[in-house]
Amino acid sequence: MLLKSTLTDKDYEVIKSSKCFENLSDEEIEKVIKCTNAVKKPYSKGETIMRDGDKVLNFGLVLSGSVMISKDDFWGNINILDKRGPGRLYAESFAFAGNALSDVFVYANEDTEILLLNANSILTTCERSCDYHNKLIRNMLSVVAMENLDMNEKISHVTQRTTRQKLLSYLTSVYKHTGKCTFDIPYNRQELADYLSVDRSAMSSELGRLKREGLIDYSKNHFQLKKKALKEVYI
Amino acid sequence: MLLKSTLTDKDYEVIKSSKCFENLSDEEIEKVIKCTNAVKKPYSKGETIMRDGDKVLNFGLVLSGSVMISKDDFWGNINILDKRGPGRLYAESFAFAGNALSDVFVYANEDTEILLLNANSILTTCERSCDYHNKLIRNMLSVVAMENLDMNEKISHVTQRTTRQKLLSYLTSVYKHTGKCTFDIPYNRQELADYLSVDRSAMSSELGRLKREGLIDYSKNHFQLKKKALKEVYI
DNA sequence: TTTATAATGTTGTAAAAGCAACAATTAAGA
DNA sequence: TCTTAATTGTTGCTTTTACAACATTATAAA
Numbered sequence: 001m002l003l004k005s006t007l008t009d010k011d012y013e014v015i016k017s018s019k020c021f022e023n024l025s026d027e028e029i030e031k032v033i034k035c036t037n038a039v040k041k042p043y044s045k046g047e048t049i050m051r052d053g054d055k056v057l058n059f060g061l062v063l064s065g066s067v068m069i070s071k072d073d074f075w076g077n078i079n080i081l082d083k084r085g086p087g088r089l090y091a092e093s094f095a096f097a098g099n100a101l102s103d104v105f106v107y108a109n110e111d112t113e114i115l116l117l118n119a120n121s122i123l124t125t126c127e128r129s130c131d132y133h134n135k136l137i138r139n140m141l142s143v144v145a146m147e148n149l150d151m152n153e154k155i156s157h158v159t160q161r162t163t164r165q166k167l168l169s170y171l172t173s174v175y176k177h178t179g180k181c182t183f184d185i186p187y188n189r190q191e192l193a194d195y196l197s198v199d200r201s202a203m204s205s206e207l208g209r210l211k212r213e214g215l216i217d218y219s220k221n222h223f224q225l226k227k228k229a230l231k232e233v234y235i
Numbered sequence: 236m237l238l239k240s241t242l243t244d245k246d247y248e249v250i251k252s253s254k255c256f257e258n259l260s261d262e263e264i265e266k267v268i269k270c271t272n273a274v275k276k277p278y279s280k281g282e283t284i285m286r287d288g289d290k291v292l293n294f295g296l297v298l299s300g301s302v303m304i305s306k307d308d309f310w311g312n313i314n315i316l317d318k319r320g321p322g323r324l325y326a327e328s329f330a331f332a333g334n335a336l337s338d339v340f341v342y343a344n345e346d347t348e349i350l351l352l353n354a355n356s357i358l359t360t361c362e363r364s365c366d367y368h369n370k371l372i373r374n375m376l377s378v379v380a381m382e383n384l385d386m387n388e389k390i391s392h393v394t395q396r397t398t399r400q401k402l403l404s405y406l407t408s409v410y411k412h413t414g415k416c417t418f419d420i421p422y423n424r425q426e427l428a429d430y431l432s433v434d435r436s437a438m439s440s441e442l443g444r445l446k447r448e449g450l451i452d453y454s455k456n457h458f459q460l461k462k463k464a465l466k467e468v469y470i
Numbered sequence: 471t472t473t474a475t476a477a478t479g480t481t482g483t484a485a486a487a488g489c490a491a492c493a494a495t496t497a498a499g500a
Numbered sequence: 501t502c503t504t505a506a507t508t509g510t511t512g513c514t515t516t517t518a519c520a521a522c523a524t525t526a527t528a529a530a
Binding site for chain 1: 306335369372375376380381384387388390391393394395400432
């Protein structure tokens with residue numbers, strides 16, 4: 001376990017950019033890391049960070065790399081909930097729900113560094129009664145609320161009845177967020193299928209069909225949403 | 236608009252029982268309602284409480300009755316996210332995410348009374364610098380985090396590939412929460428179909444099949460989950 | 471009690487999904 | 501560069517769904 005002293009300048013930049021630490025001064029951030037005994041932890045590609053069933057007391061902030069949050073079911077289906085890169089958190093909902101057990105897997109999607117934070121240390125005002133606690137908790141409330149809206153959005157994709165509609169719903173939401181008709185998505189085909197909870201090969205054919213019909217264009221992870229597609233989802 | 240003075244004893248009981256106001260004394264609760272200008276509002280059955288696209292500054296606590304939170308898509312499908320009864324909140328994630336627009340509908344499922352609370356008033360310490368603010372915000376963090384876990388659970392139902400699996404996933408989760416093999420569910424058939432994002436009639440046949448195969452039994456909203464069903468989902 | 475209305479169940483058909491096996495393409499390593 | 505592995509695309513078959521139309525059963529109102 002590495003102490004805060006090993007945090008690099010780049011780490012601090014990521015931390016500062018995180019919504020979690022918004023409006024906190026550099027000194028306050030220093031204090032948080034010291035008072036809560038936050039530690040940096042490296043994970044290599046594919047390594048499990050959190051297991052289904054784990055008791056969750058800590059949550060993590062991604063410093064570099066990215067993590068996948070996935071929910072696997074009885075029948076062996078992999079359901080990707082989200083992919084989170086630098087500045088994003090994971091497990092924060094479990095940590096702040098109080099005594100919750102994880103019902104997801106979290107694993108390193110590539111070589112990844114995590115800043116591990118303890119939820120309780122943040123919730124309980126330390127002896128020095130640091131003022132930043134209140135700011136931090138307000139930030140956490142906002143972050144957890146936003147995660148909730150993200151999950152809401154994911155639900156609107158997976159509840160679509162056909163693979164075609166799921167794809168269009170997802171691509172349209174990326175378009176809305178980026179404001180651009182061409183964009184890269186963070187998933188490869190298998191991951192996208194697991195994210196939308198559909199069969200990869202069926203999704204692949206549907207993508208081909210959408211391309212032939214002139215609704216979208218793509219190559220690898222780069223997609224273009226054409227006017228015809230926006231018409232089909234009544235934007 | 237009715238002021239706090241019109242809150243009945245029963246209302247106060249509901250408020251006290253809500254996770255939102257946990258660990259707050261009666262006086263503190265009084266203060267919250269006074270300081271934040273919380274108001275009680277009645278809605279009649281079927282009335283819309285919040286619309287898709289609304290800017291959300293307030294959130295609600297259900298005092299009596301119940302509300303449906305629903306997300307309707309381009310193709311006319313109704314997707315019920317949740318049904319919330321006395322003591323539960325709605326729109327809290329939008330309100331605390333900061334400047335969020337609603338992407339859901341909320342409507343009164345029956346004659347319903349709501350306590351409308353202002354998120355900003357809770358977030359900003361009032362001139363009297365009431366101590367309860369901090370308790371309240373911690374509670375809100377916990378409540379929003381728990382809603383998030385609930386949504387996670389809903390996702391695990393709707394991402395199942397077949398109607399049969401969706402039903403078993405849902406019924407099993409009710410079983411896990413209640414700890415009992417027989418229980419009432421809060422939805423009628425159409426609502427359950429909208430909750431699981433499947434066709435009502437197809438779901439109805441699947442329910443019949445599950446009953447004939449001896450996995451479940453039911454009549455109206457009362458369900459029994461038999462051993463054979465638990466085996467099928469590998470509990 | 472009778473009648474109207476809502477809720478639930480049933481069935482047939484067309485469309486779509488899941489699955490498996492394999493082909494083609496791309497990326498990675500020797 | 502060549503070879504191997506991973507990713508992506510394609511196709512046929514079987515299962516399941518969505519949809520529509522209608523039957524049956526409950527519920528509420530007159």
